Amino acid sequence: xxxxxxxxxxxxxxxxxxxxxxxxxxxxxxxxxxxxxxxxxxxxxxxxxxxxxxxxxxxxxxxxxxxxxxxxxxxxxxxxxxxxxxxxxxxxxxxxxxxxxxxxxxxxxxxxxxxxxxxxxxxxxxxxxxxxxxxxxxxxxxxxxxxxxxxxxxxxxxxxxx
Amino acid sequence: xxxxxxxxxxxxxxxxxxxxxxxxxxxxxxxxxxxxxxxxxxxxxxxxxxxxxxxxxxxxxxxxxxxxxxxxxxxxxxxxxxxxxxxxxxxxxxxxxxxxxxxxxxxxxxxxxxxxxxxxxxxxxxxxxxxxxxxxxxxxxxxxxxxxxxxxxxxxxxxxxxxxxxxxxxxxxxxxxxxxxxxxxxxxxxxxxxxxxxxxxxxxxxxxxxxxxxxxxxxxxxxxxxxxxxxxxxxxxxxxxxxxxxxxxxxxxxxxxxxxxxxxxxxxxxxxx
Numbered sequence: 097x098x099x100x101x102x103x104x105x106x107x108x109x110x111x112x113x114x115x116x117x118x119x120x121x122x123x124x125x126x127x128x129x130x131x132x133x134x135x136x137x138x139x140x141x142x143x144x145x146x147x148x149x150x151x152x153x154x155x156x157x158x159x160x161x162x163x164x165x166x167x168x169x170x171x172x173x174x175x176x177x178x179x180x181x182x183x184x185x186x187x188x189x190x191x192x193x194x195x196x197x198x199x200x201x202x203x204x205x206x207x208x209x210x211x212x213x214x215x216x217x218x219x220x221x222x223x224x225x226x227x228x229x230x231x232x233x234x235x236x237x238x239x240x241x242x243x244x245x246x247x248x249x250x251x252x253x254x255x256x257x258x
Numbered sequence: 259x260x261x262x263x264x265x266x267x268x269x270x271x272x273x274x275x276x277x278x279x280x281x282x283x284x285x286x287x288x289x290x291x292x293x294x295x296x297x298x299x300x301x302x303x304x305x306x307x308x309x310x311x312x313x314x315x316x317x318x319x320x321x322x323x324x325x326x327x328x329x330x331x332x333x334x335x336x337x338x339x340x341x342x343x344x345x346x347x348x349x350x351x352x353x354x355x356x357x358x359x360x361x362x363x364x365x366x367x368x369x370x371x372x373x374x375x376x377x378x379x380x381x382x383x384x385x386x387x388x389x390x391x392x393x394x395x396x397x398x399x400x401x402x403x404x405x406x407x408x409x410x411x412x413x414x415x416x417x418x419x420x421x422x423x424x425x426x427x428x429x430x431x432x433x434x435x436x437x438x439x440x441x442x443x444x445x446x447x448x449x450x451x452x453x454x455x456x457x458x459x460x461x462x463x464x465x466x467x468x469x470x471x472x473x474x475x476x477x478x479x480x481x482x483x484x485x486x487x488x489x490x491x492x493x494x495x496x497x498x499x500x501x502x503x504x505x506x507x508x509x510x511x512x513x514x515x516x517x518x519x520x521x522x523x524x525x526x527x528x529x530x531x
Contacts, residue, residue: 123504126503149276150279161298171279
């Protein structure tokens, strides 16, 4: 169990390298899927809401510190995303939630929350319309991340979930 | 009392932790400009960028062949332009000499590779040891990319034009009208341009001589259109940047910071009592 906790932190670093170097190459019109969020949702659903919230905070802190984003913006958005993802950590329904389409829907919801909250601090001007905030900054990255999460969860060995 | 706290914690621990962490995040947001925080961040991204640069190099190698071909073609085209410009340069120098103007076109260019990107920022593989300082403009062959924001010994972070915190004074190259340009979340815009000002779609936008960040004229973008503001006296001018920020890989840092002598002179002028 403890090694799993350490692994969730250690995994962040290679995923961040991929996120900042390879992911921009598959961006569509500037929209980049968020691999770190997929990892966060996965661990939040696996280990519970409290763990997901704390992990979101740690991921956000490291991301802001390392990438030069506004310190605190990703901390806030990822903490919220981890908290929401933690709602789906029910052990009895794990089989159901980790099915590709269910997992993608949960990722979509968390990604929209994450993107919208982060946009408030980093990319959105307060004069920008609500539609732009929700659709362009929230839904589009959310959909792209959700689509990518289908492939991630599809190839993940199911017996490792127990 | 202790039991009550225990019960509250047991029932609401997820919410208590969430609220606490959100408060910490909000407090952290207000600490961004503290020098100590900046120092820690520059150390953190400097260490991590070393790993990122290795991956970035591997990725770049795959694109080198096609890029080489493209560069050879560009090189040939440039050679033709250079021979023409050389003639013009000689003539220009002669004319400048006759007029007694100072030569202001020799700026040091420091080549760099983008090793990672996030929304509104890029990390470059050069830093203090290469002579990079915060405030220096980052350019590529198409125009202005951004401005260096933070540096470590071997790496630096630059804010691109798509960063909400970067505001630049720019100028319409044709009508010579100045304005403040910023990123509004989806477009580059020049804000608060009086409706009577002469700005038309297709005009080239360059950085302004008035800018305290970039004092030399660098190409920024082209006017796409003016927003139809029904009320008020100001327009918002939408700009399409020359630089494709998503595909930018190789850039130059212009080794130039706004002249301190000029700054001092202007500050003294405005500070007189």
